[in-house]
C-alpha cells in the first residue's frame with residue numbers, strides 16, 4: 448500500500464524541527480511513504496527544499512518530499528489539492544492518505560472542511576484509506592474542542608483520528624508506567640500512605656518570540672499544561688490498567704482526570720521582553736505555577752505542585768516524588784532526610800532513588816545517597832525521538848500513544864479557571880523565576896527541588 452502524508456503547516460516550525468527529521472529517520476528504518484508539504488511561504492519545490500531541508504541530511508527525505516503552494520483562503524485550494532493527490536496516487540491500487548494538521552487551532556475548522564472537499568473529489572480506481580492527525584492543543588477550550596471534534600467525526604471515524612501529544616512518545620513517559628507497574632517495590636509505596644508530595648518542574652530557557660503569531664493566542668496553559676502536564680499527572684497517578692492496551696490505559700487516565708477539580712490555586716506571568724522583537728506588548732502568560740490534587744482513594748491528600756514556563760536561567764525538567772518521613776520521630780533524629788524518587792527528563796534522562804545510608808566514621812549518622820539509572824548509559828544513545836515514535840504509531844495504525852477525546856475534554860475542564868483568568872500577570876525579568884512560584888513554596892512550606 449502506498450502512504451501519502453499531506454502536511455498542513457508544511458513550512459512551519461514544527462514540521463521543520465520535528466516532523467521532517469522524524470520522517471527521515473523512519474524512511475531510513477524502511478518505512479515507505481511520501482510527503483506532500485502544503486504551505487504559502489515558498490513559490491515552488493526547489494525553494495522549499497532549499498529553505499527547509501538541511502543539506503547534511505540524507506537524500507532519503509528529499510526524494511520523498513513534494514511541495515504544493517497552498518493558500519487556505521483561496522476558494523479553489525481544495526481542487527488544487529485533489530488534483531495533486533490524483534497525480535500522486537497515479538496507478539497505485541491501494542493508497543492511504545494521512546492528513547497531518549500542524550496548524551493554529553483557529554484554522555482547524557477550515558482545514559477539515561477543505562480536506563472533506565478535496566477528499567470527495569479524489570477520483571481513482573483504487574482502494575483509498577484515510578487518517579487525520581491533529582496537533583495539540585486540540586481546540587482553544589472545552590467548547591471549541593467539542594466543536595472541532597464534531598466536525599472531524601463527520602468525515603472520519605474515531606479509529607482514523609489521531610490527536611497528538613508528543614509527550615506520550617517520550618521514553619520517560621512510557622518508562623513511568625513500566626517503573627510503576629512492573630516493580631512490586633515501587634507499586635507498594637506509590638500512594639498516599641507513603642508519598643508526601645509531588646513536584647513537576649518544566650523550566651525552559653527559550654522564549655516564544657520566534658513563533659509569536661502562534662503563541663500569543665495560545666499561552667502556557669494551552670501550550671503545555673492542558674496537554675503535556677496533564678498527561679504526566681495521569682501517568683503518575685493512574686491505577687494499573689487491565690492491560691497496557693490503548694483502550695485500557697485510556698480508561699484509567701480518564702478516571703484520574705475526572706478526579707481532579709478545576710485548578711483554582713494558580714498564578715501566571717509573562718517574561719518582560721515578550722513581543723519586543725515585534726515592537727508590541729503581548730499580555731500572554733508564559734509561566735505558571737499551580738497546585739492540584741487527584742481525589743482518588745490512593746492519591747487524595749497528596750499535593751501536586753507544578754511550575755512551568757519560558758525564559759528561565761536553566762533548562763530543567765523533572766518530577767520529584769517526596770516520601771513521608773516517619774523515621775525522624777521514631778529514631779529521634781531530625782537530621783534524617785526524606786526518601787525520594789526523582790525522574791529527570793532534561794538535561795539527561797535519569798531516575799534516582801534517594802535513600803539514607805551510614806556515613807563512615809560517624810556513630811549512626813546517615814547521609815542521603817542516590818541510586819541512579821541513566822537511560823543513555825544503560826541503553827545507549829539510540830532512544831527514538833518522541834515524534835519518531837508518534838509518526839511510527841500513526842503509520843502502524845496503533846493508537847496507544849494518543850490521548851482520547853474524553854481525556855482532552857477533561858483536561859480542558861481542569862484548566863478552565865486558568866483560561867478565564869483576568870488578573871494582571873506578573874511580569875518577570877528573563878532568566879528569573881517569577882516571584883509567585885517562591886510565594887507558593889513559602890506559603891505551603893515546601894522547597895522547589897532546584
Ligand code: BG6
Nearest residue numbers: 583613614651670671675764833
Ligand atoms: C511543545 C510546546 O508542545 O512542547 C513548546 O509547544 C515546548 O512550547 C515543547 O517547548 C516542549 O517539548 P520538548 O519535547 O522539547 O520537551
